[in-house]
Amino acid sequence: MNDDLAAEADLAEIGARIERTNELLNRMLAEVAKTPSTHAIFVDAGYLYAAAGRLATGTEDRRAFDLDAEGLIDALIDKARTIFADSRLLRVYWYDGARRRIHTAEQQSIAELPDVKVRLGNLNANNQQKGVDSLIRTDLESLARHRAISDAALIGGDEDLVSAVEAAQGYGARVHLWGIEAPGGRNQAEPLLWEVDSQRTFDLDFFKPYVTRRTATAYDPTAPRPTRDDVRFVGAQVAATWLSARGREALVDLLPGHPYLPGSVDQELLVEAERLLQYSLRGQADLRRALRDGFWDHLRAQY
Numbered sequence: 001m002n003d004d005l006a007a008e009a010d011l012a013e014i015g016a017r018i019e020r021t022n023e024l025l026n027r028m029l030a031e032v033a034k035t036p037s038t039h040a041i042f043v044d045a046g047y048l049y050a051a052a053g054r055l056a057t058g059t060e061d062r063r064a065f066d067l068d069a070e071g072l073i074d075a076l077i078d079k080a081r082t083i084f085a086d087s088r089l090l091r092v093y094w095y096d097g098a099r100r101r102i103h104t105a106e107q108q109s110i111a112e113l114p115d116v117k118v119r120l121g122n123l124n125a126n127n128q129q130k131g132v133d134s135l136i137r138t139d140l141e142s143l144a145r146h147r148a149i150s151d152a153a154l155i156g157g158d159e160d161l162v163s164a165v166e167a168a169q170g171y172g173a174r175v176h177l178w179g180i181e182a183p184g185g186r187n188q189a190e191p192l193l194w195e196v197d198s199q200r201t202f203d204l205d206f207f208k209p210y211v212t213r214r215t216a217t218a219y220d221p222t223a224p225r226p227t228r229d230d231v232r233f234v235g236a237q238v239a240a241t242w243l244s245a246r247g248r249e250a251l252v253d254l255l256p257g258h259p260y261l262p263g264s265v266d267q268e269l270l271v272e273a274e275r276l277l278q279y280s281l282r283g284q285a286d287l288r289r290a291l292r293d294g295f296w297d298h299l300r301a302q303y
Contacts, residue, residue, distance in 0.1 A: 036086065036087060036088050037084065037086060037087035037088070037150040037151065038087060038088055038089075038090050038148065038149050038150055038151075039080060039084045039087045039088075039089060039090065039149055039150065039151040039152065039153065040089070040090040040091055040092070040093060040143060040148075040149045040151075040152055040153070041076055041077070041080055041089075041091075041092045041093065041152075041153045041155070042093045042095070042136055042139070042140065042152055042153065042154045042155065042156070043073075043076070043092065043093065043094050043095060043155045043156075044095050044132060044133075044136065044154075044155060044156035044157070044158065044161070045094055045095055045096035046095075046096065046097065046129045046132065047155065047156045047157045047158065047180075047187070048155055048180065049062050049067065050187075051157070051179075051180035051182065051187050052067070052180055052207045052210075052211050053065050053067075053211060054182070054183070054187075055180055055181055055182070055183060055204055055207060055211075056204060056207050056208055056211035056212075056213075057211060057212075057213040058213075059213075061267070063214075063267075063268070063271060064213060064214055065211055065212060065213045065214055066211070066212050066214060067210060067211055068209070068210040068211075068212075069094075069106070069109070069110050069113075069210075070109075070110075070113055071209065071210050072207070072210040073092055073094075073110075073113060073116060075206070075209075075210070076092065076153075076155075076178075077089060077092065077115070080153055083153075083176075083200075084151055087150065087151060089115060090143070090148060090149055091115045091116065091117050092115055092116045092117070093116075093117050093119060093136075093139055094110055094111075094116055094117065094118045094119070095118075095119045095120075095121065095132045095135055095136055096118065096119075096120060096121070096129070096132070097120065097121045097122060097128075097129035097130065097131075097132060098120045098121075098122070099122070099245055099246045099247065099250065100122070100246070100247055100249075101120045101121070101122055102120075103118070103120065107120070119132075119135045119136075119139070121134075121135060133158060133160040133161055133164065136154075136156070136161060136164050137161075137163055137164035137167055140152055140154075140164045140165070140167060140168040140173075140175070141164070141167035141168060141171070143168075143173070144167070144168040144169075144170075144171035144172065144173035145171045147171075147172075149173055150172075150173060150174065151173065151174045151175075151176060152168055152173055152174070152175045152176065153176050153178050154175055154176065154177050154178065154196070155178045155179070155180075156177075156188075156192075157179065157187050157188035157189060157192065158189060158192070159189035159191050159192055161189075161192055162189075162191050162192055162195050165177075165192070165195045165196055166195065169195075169197070174197040174198075175195075175196050175197055176196060176197060176198045176199070176200065177192065177193065177196040177198070177199045177200070178199075178200050178201075178202065179199065179200070179201045179202070180201070180202055180207070181201055181202065181203045181204060217274070217275070219274070219278055219279055219280045220278070223278065223279055225279070225287075226277055226279055226287070228286065228287065228290040229290075230277070231273070231277070231281070231287045231290040231291050231294065232290045232291070232293055232294035232297070233294060234273045234276050234277055234291065234294065235269065235273060235290065235291040235292065235293065235294025235295040235296075235297070235298070236294040236295065236297055236298040237276065237294075238269050238272045238273055238276070238294075238295060239294070239295040239296075239297075239298035239299050240298055241272070242265075242268070242269075242295075243298070243299065243302060248302075251299055251302065251303060254299065255299070255300075255303060258296060258300070259292070259296060261292060261295070266292070269291060269292070269295055270288070270291070273291050
C-alpha cells in the first residue's frame with residue numbers, strides 16, 4: 001500500500017515538472033515570436049562601382065563618374081525594408097579598398113552616415129583590392145553565429161564570397177545575393193549564384209539617379225605647349241604625391257615593371273599631370289614619355 005502511494009506521489013511530481021517545463025517552453029516560444037527578425041546589407045564596393053559604372057556610364061573607372069553613395073545606400077535600405085517586411089535593419093556594411101587602409105575623403109563621408117559601417121581592405125599598386133573578401137566572410141560568419149542577423153543581403157560577384165555564404169548559412173542565416181544588371185553578359189560568379197538562398201538583380205533605372213558621368217575638363221587650345229623638361233618635372237611632382245599616399249610597399253610592387261606602368265597608374269598620372277599643367281597631353285607621345293620618365297626618375301631615386 002505504501003509503495004503504491006509512493007509511486008503515485010512520484011508520478012504526480014513528474015507530471016508537475018513536465019507541466020512546468022511545458023509552461024517555460026511556451027513562454028520562450030512566445031518571447032521568440034515577439035522578437036523581430038534582423039537583416040543586414042553587405043556591399044562589396046569594388047563590385048558595385050565597377051558594375052554600376054559600366055551599366056550607367058559605360059566605364060568601370062571610378063574617376064570617370066560620381067556615385068551618390070548616400071542616396072544609393074538609402075535606396076538599398078528602402079529596398080531591404082520592402083523585401084524583409086517583418087525584419088529590422090541591423091546596419092549596412094560597406095567594404096572597400098584603400099592605400100594602407102586609410103580612409104579617402106569619400107570613404108570617410110560614407111562612414112559618417114547613420115547605420116553604415118565601413119570596412120577597409122588594402123589596395124596594391126594596380127589598384128586591386130586585397131583582403132575585402134575575408135572581411136566580408138568574418139562579419140557574415142560572426143553575425144550569423146551570434147544570431148545577430150537572420151537574413152543577409154549580399155551585393156557582390158566574386159567567387160571567393162562562396163565561403164562567406166556557406167559560413168553564414170551554417171549558422172542558420174539566409175543569404176540573398178543582390179546583383180547589378182550586366183549589359184550583354186554576367187558579372188557574378190556562377191558558384192556564388194548556386195550557393196545563395198535567393199537572387200535579385202537591379203537594373204539601370206534603379207542606379208540612374210545615383211551614378212553620373214563626369215564631364216571632361218576643357219583646356220585652352222591656345223595655351224602654349226609645355227616643354228619636355230616642364231612635363232618631366234610635373235611627372236616627378238605627381239610621383240612624390242603618389243608615393244606619399246601609397247608608401248614604399250606600393251613602390252616595391254611597381255619597380256619590377258619598369259619602364260612600364262600599370263594602366264591604372266598611368267591613367268592616374270596623366271589626369272593629374274594635365275590638371276597641374278592645364279594642358280592636354282592626349283595624342284602627344286613625346287610629352288607622355290617625358291611625363292613617365294619624370295615619374296620614374298623620382299621613384300627610383302627614393303628606392
